[in-house]
Amino acid sequence: SWWRLNNAMCRYQEELDDSKFEDLPGWKVINEGTQNRIIECGRKFLTEQESKPEIWLGKGKIYFPAIAGYRAIKSFHEREPEFIEKQTPEFWKRWAPITLGMPLVSNDRENGKIIALAYKHAPNEVIATLDVLIDNEAQRYNGLLINDLLEDCLDERMSKFLLDKAQQQGFSPKAASEIIRFLLHHNDKATKEYVKSKIQVPLPTGEQEKAEIISSAASLLQNAVREDWEFLWDLILKDNEFGRALVFRAHDSPLRGSSVLQDISEFQLADLFIWLTKEFPPEEYKHPEGGGTVTPQISIGDWRDAVIRGLMEKGTAETCRQVERVANALPQYKWIKQYTLIEARRITTQKSWQPPEVNKDSVLDSIARFQQVLHSQQQPRVIRLWNQDRRRKKQPVISWPKDELDLSDELASHLNDDLKDRGIFVGREMMVTRVNRLDIHIKVFGRDQLGRPTDPSKVIIEIKGCWHSELDTAMETQLAGRYLSTNGCHHGIYLIGWFNCDAWNDPSDSRKQKVPNLTLTQAKEKFEQQAEALSAKHAFRVESLVLNTELL
Secondary structure, eight states, X not given: OHHHHHXXXXXXXXXXXXXXXXXXXXXXXXXXXXXXXXXXXXXXHHHHOXXXXXXXXXXXXXOHHHHHHHHHHHHHHHXXXXXXXXXXXXXXXXXXXXXXHOTTOOOOHHHHHHHXXXXXXXXXXXXXXXXXHHHHHHHHHSSOSOGGGGGGGOSHHHHHXXXXXXXXXXXXXXXXXXXXXXXXXXXXXXXXXXXXXXXXXXXOSOHHHHHHHHHHHHHHHHTOOHHHHHHHHHHHHHOHHHHHHHHHHTTTHHHHHOOHHHHSOHHHHHHHHHHHHHHSOTTTSSOXXXXXXOOHHHHHHHHHHHHHHHHHHHOSHHHHHHHHHHHHHOTTOTHIIIIIHHHHHHHHHHHHOOOOOOOHHHHHHHXXXXXXXHTOSSSOGGGGGEEEEOOSTTSOOEXXXXXXXXXXXXXXXXXXXXXXXXXXXXXXXXEEEESSSSOEEXXXXXXXXXXXXXXXXXXXXXXXXXXXXXXXXXXXXXXXXIIITXXXXXXXXXXXXXXXXXXXXXXXXXXXXXXXXXXXHHXXXXXXXXXXXXXXXXXXXXXXXXEEOOXX
């Protein structure tokens, strides 16, 4: 049978870990045909058999058929996930106990996902199994091994079961504490309310009761959000003994692991630092000269100093006001005003500074002015974009567009002069360069508040003549796909010179035959829609401009 095959593939009888059957020693020495037959045997075994928890669960017994079934579930979950995920609740009722009760099961994510599947389809069986396992682990180890496997199962029902278990009369205090910490870590509201109900001030005189209250408060602090901190802070202000005992109890891992310093306000951080400095002054709670073992005095001093650093690093105007309040409240520590306040102002300035941006609208406005210049009544510059042959007397002038490079040259020259003349980038260095022969790259360089050069802000202009063979696709393949996706640039302009007009009369110029059969207005609408679609798909912005470069 399947389970005997599993044992045969083990090198030693005691190989009871949660390996997939493909990881067993014997699997690696058999041929593919035999492997396929074994796989089908495993599929049939899962379909027809069950884990029979009444034989082994909570009895300290090893039941090899159930272990072999778990190996099959784990292998198929990776090899053929659809086979496992399509199974019915009846299947999971039969196999749910071993997903939790597998001997020596490891805490990897794969095992947790399998337990979550079992819980989704057979919650009663999972909770009944868990009830037995928790009691067994609490009795044998005075703790729990399975908590981390339940992260994907923590709905309201599971959380209530675990919290009820932790409150059960006669249950192991150490195991209960582990359950409470697990639920607090996952921000279970009912658990937080339960823990808060156990914390009272003033502290009782009994050492055991006092220790339990401080332990609960430390667990809450380790997983606190702002409202939890406000609850604890109110108690600290009411009972100084409670506050000092909490800091001493939580001086190591809880305070180091807590994210509450990022969650509370600048005012709250300032209040905390003032209190910590008065209760645990820097001259006593500090690193000794010459180093040595980490003591509570060192850990508490480190956390006190982390509070003022956390306040400084928020980098807001309120930060500076609160650091100044701290300096006034603790005038004996002159370094707060001489160093900390200055550093807080520097960080705030640095965080509030914004790097220079190429004003895309300014570039678009400049191109609009270029369009006007091309067709101005006095000296229309559009003639610079056309070739003309006037050598034939009494014959019409032969005209044909210059190539895209000439359009690029004219536009680059205009942008360079126009943007600088209008002072749009005053105090910053602007460069109008080429990405390649044709396309224009506008860069604006600035300096940060310390005078250091910053990375440039950019706009890229892709230029095409209306005859270009990739006119319909280059906006996506070249501008978006090649330039914007790889250059860290957030703005691109797809500019088309629309030369199609009656004046284009050179019969030898084959380019005219490649121009789309569109009016100028239709071309503008088409490429604007394409630009909008691209912008919606990506993090950058694409604009389309069709220039009227007709020769009138």
